[in-house]
Amino acid sequence: MLLAALVIVSCTPAIKVDEEVSINRSNADKYWEQYNLEFSNDTLLLIKRNAALVSDFTVKNFTVAANLFTSGEAEGSFAFHTGPSGDASVKGYSVMINNSDYRSGSAQKTGSLSRIRNNFIRIVPDGAWFAVRVEVKSNNIKVFVNEKLISEYVEPANPLRINGLENMRLSEGYLHIIKTSENGIIKIADLRITSHGNDIPPVDDSFLNDSTGEMLSLLNQQGFPVIDFHGHLKGGLTVEQVREHGRLNGYNFGLAPNCGLNFPVTNDSSLTAYYNEMAAEPVFKAMQCEGREWITLFSPEAISRYDYIFTDAMTWTDHRGRRMRLWIPEETFVDNEQQFMDMLVARIVAILSQEPVDIHVNPTFLPDRIAGKYDLLWTEERMDKVIKALVENDVALEINSRFRIPSLAFIKRAKEAGVKFTLGTNNGGSDDLGRLDYSLKIVKDAGITPEDMFLPRPSGDKKVMKTGLPSKITG
Numbered sequence: 342m343l344l345a346a347l348v349i350v351s352c353t354p355a356i357k358v359d360e361e362v363s364i365n366r367s368n369a370d371k372y373w374e375q376y377n378l379e380f381s382n383d384t385l386l387l388i389k390r391n392a393a394l395v396s397d398f399t400v401k402n403f404t405v406a407a408n409l410f411t412s413g414e415a416e417g418s419f420a421f422h423t424g425p426s427g428d429a430s431v432k433g434y435s436v437m438i439n440n441s442d443y444r445s446g447s448a449q450k451t452g453s454l455s456r457i458r459n460n461f462i463r464i465v466p467d468g469a470w471f472a473v474r475v476e477v478k479s480n481n482i483k484v485f486v487n488e489k490l491i492s493e494y495v496e497p498a499n500p501l502r503i504n505g506l507e508n509m510r511l512s513e514g515y516l517h518i519i520k521t522s523e524n525g526i527i528k529i530a531d532l533r534i535t536s537h538g539n540d541i542p543p544v545d546d547s548f549l550n551d552s553t554g555e556m557l558s559l560l561n562q563q564g565f566p567v568i569d570f571h572g573h574l575k576g577g578l579t580v581e582q583v584r585e586h587g588r589l590n591g592y593n594f595g596l597a598p599n600c601g602l603n604f605p606v607t608n609d610s611s612l613t614a615y616y617n618e619m620a621a622e623p624v625f626k627a628m629q630c631e632g633r634e635w636i637t638l639f640s641p642e643a644i645s646r647y648d649y650i651f652t653d654a655m656t657w658t659d660h661r662g663r664r665m666r667l668w669i670p671e672e673t674f675v676d677n678e679q680q681f682m683d684m685l686v687a688r689i690v691a692i693l694s695q696e697p698v699d700i701h702v703n704p705t706f707l708p709d710r711i712a713g714k715y716d717l718l719w720t721e722e723r724m725d726k727v728i729k730a731l732v733e734n735d736v737a738l739e740i741n742s743r744f745r746i747p748s749l750a751f752i753k754r755a756k757e758a759g760v761k762f763t764l765g766t767n768n769g770g771s772d773d774l775g776r777l778d779y780s781l782k783i784v785k786d787a788g789i790t791p792e793d794m795f796l797p798r799p800s801g802d803k804k805v806m807k808t809g810l811p812s813k814i815t816g
């Protein structure tokens with residue numbers, strides 16, 4: 342017993358504080374237990390399922406950086422503060438390695454601080470090298486991919502944890518890199534580790550201590566895709582400001598330009614320019630299709646580069662030829678409430694069945710003058726017509742926090758019918774990003790689960806490439 346203990350102690354290499362240790366073929370044995378690890382020169386190869394490295398040393402505050410490469414369907418994780426087995430489900434945190442396209446493999450993509458600050462955005466594709474850096478300093482965890490901060494977490498003094506995740510806590514522990522998938526390869530080059538010693542003061546965590554913060558934390562732990570699919574860079578907002586808001590609160594963003602007649606993006610060249618500007622940003626790239634004329638302005642190829650596209654039914658032409666924008670009182674005509682509602686429902690159904698959109702946003706919106714009669718005017722028959730069109734055309738339904746629509750009754754009927762949902766804000770400026778409050782309340786009250794949620798279609802499966810665009814505008 343004593344001998345065994347001595348052997349373990351003498352084998353444990355010390356990582357000196359503030360001294361970067363580079364791992365290569367010649368010194369890997371000194372620092373790591375290896376399981377089916379292979380090499381190509383100094384590049385580490387994880388090929389077999391469960392091929393892994395577990396450190397022989399422990400660290401508290403540290404930076405680990407490496408260049409990684411994944412080939413198709415490879416998935417793995419980097420765990421830290423684990424026990425000697427390296428299993429993060431027993432103790433510690435893990436960061437996801439997964440660059441598969443949407444709707445395949447794990448929904449969490451590279452850079453996700455799993456079950457704490459989930460990242461659903463694919464930042465790099467398979468088949469490309471990328472840089473990952475994980476920093477742990479006191480109660481603060483940061484995960485960078487290609488120098489962009491993807492996940493950030495400040496562990497509160499008494500973190501809330503669901504059953505099974507009680508030991509997902511910062512402490513001191515081992516490092517663990519594992520490939521969890523059968524297929525694909527993970528390559529690791531230029532792996533570097535720096536210990537920062539034990540004396541780093543904690544970061545203030547007070548901004549998370551409220552009920553919305555708690556709900557966001559619990560949804561992350563359940564693997565729920567907490568994504569605001571409907572953000573805009575309005576009022577001078579920058580991508581980094583939006584991202585910071587999402588990181589601190591624990592959700593991802595999709596950002597969209599407004600694309601249509603009399604909007605900033607009106608043709609393929611401005612649509613492609615916007616995409617290229619956003620390409621490296623860790624947000625979903627979305628397109629908001631405006632008015633009904635958008636189908637005449639863009640090509641399917643330019644549209645299909647976007648992760649998803651969405652539209653609302655707030656702009657259409659009535660039976661007397663008046664082009665209405667329902668949020669502008671002077672441009673909205675309600676001669677007869679019932680007739681107006683029937684027209685609105687018919688327009689929504691036409692849009693959903695003819696325009697190749699992924700999400701119907703600002704759904705069930707009514708102009709100010711009749712909004713007070715929402716529950717009366719949105720009869721079961723009208724709800725069911727919209728719900729049927731959503732299901733038949735595989736269009737997801739936004740639960741909109743800005744306008745607080747649709748109603749709980751509508752959502753419950755839609756869920757029952759198998760509609761997929763998204764959460765969305767549709768901020769009008771720089772100070773109304775909010776925190777998805779209405780959307781989260783509905784998720785809770787309607788019992789919406791991760792399986793009920795929409796995720797973008799993979800690149801080869803875009804609706805617009807399958808159906809093309811309608812030959813004439815839908816109304």
Ligand SMILES: [Zn+2]
Nearest residue numbers: 571573629767
């Ligand atoms: Zn919008």
